[in-house]
Amino acid sequence: MAKTLYDYWFAQFDFPNENANPYKSSGGEMVYNEVLKRMIPIGWDVKSLHQIATTGSGGTPKSTIKEYYENGIIPWVNSGELNNPFIISTENFITDFGMKNSSAKLFPSNTILMAMYGATAGKTSVISFEASTNQAICAIMPKSNNLFHYTKFVLDDMYQYLINLSTGSARDNLSQDKIKNLDIVIPKEEILISFSSQILFYYRKIENNLKENQQLSNLRDWLLPMLMNGQVKVE
Template sequence: MCYTGSGGTPKSTEVNYYENGKIPWLNSGELNKTFIISTTNFITELGMKNSSAKLFPSNIILMAMYGATAGKTSIVSFETTTNQAVCAIIPNDHLLFHYIKFSLDNMYRYLVNLSTGSARDNLSQDKIRDLNTIIPAERTIRDFSNTVIILFNKIKNNHIQNQQLSSLRDWLLPMLMNGQVKIE
């Protein structure tokens, strides 16, 4: 029903793997948001080539596998690489995308319990692949998806606009404070 994969971390002491990087790279700590529309972390082609980092497509589900965020899911709206603590979940049928996201969110408590017991909370790709959920009839899934996609797109666009407004505020506020710009 889904393909899964995880990434990797290029050697942090190798400057050429990060400096002037243009490939987005996410870690599990960033999976506290429903939608991920940007990141501040980037790696280079060389960093991706010399690590187990993989480039995942946009509009997929990411799940944190380790630590405090284990079991949290996010939707990433851009192509990205991830570290090894993130599992990419890509439905074979895109019609199931939103349904699977909600199903995984509903399993969060179960996933937290599943990940405990070691020195560090840990979910594996095997545990994630072994999860079972009931899939409704195709027509029901289609109706659900058609309704939810409109709402998800509105929420995603609101996140993008909020980020743009925050950037504008951060650019404009210092100029207002030092008198470069005045409001009439």
């Protein structure tokens, strides 16, 4: 539902106009943009990603030093986990000592993560908790909360373009510079606010469903062995 709303508003440009009618279908004025080489609604802007968001990348503490990982409580995301569009937990954790002795950094909740290397290059995911990442991930933090959901959908729409951008080397990859210089259409502020307020409901629903599924899976894994060895019986 969130993706359908995005497509309707920002791919077809049929966001609600001042009369609550679909903008483009109702004859809303479009202008040619020289940067994008296509038509966009009048009054909209085009900016590079680095103008609307800050970026960063992480690092990997040496795996041979157990103090960097043992009893770690800092979530550490690897690029393979970006196959999931929402990350609610991580497989690996590092210690504060490991983070301080590596290039790993702690990124805030509501950070967009983009894989830069290998098979997952160009894929994006969202973290709803503080986490660190490896060096194969670019963290993207929109400067405005109203741009968060919109930017995630824009980058998802760019996936095929990013795949093409990452090819041509022995190891297919993107770089922070390539990502920072991506050109993005910026709608008027009131449209972004309206979109963000509606999308927030869907995002929270998705996040809550994923967390509930994880809790049910944990309960199943705890209960099944006891059922099998007779500790628990179903009357």
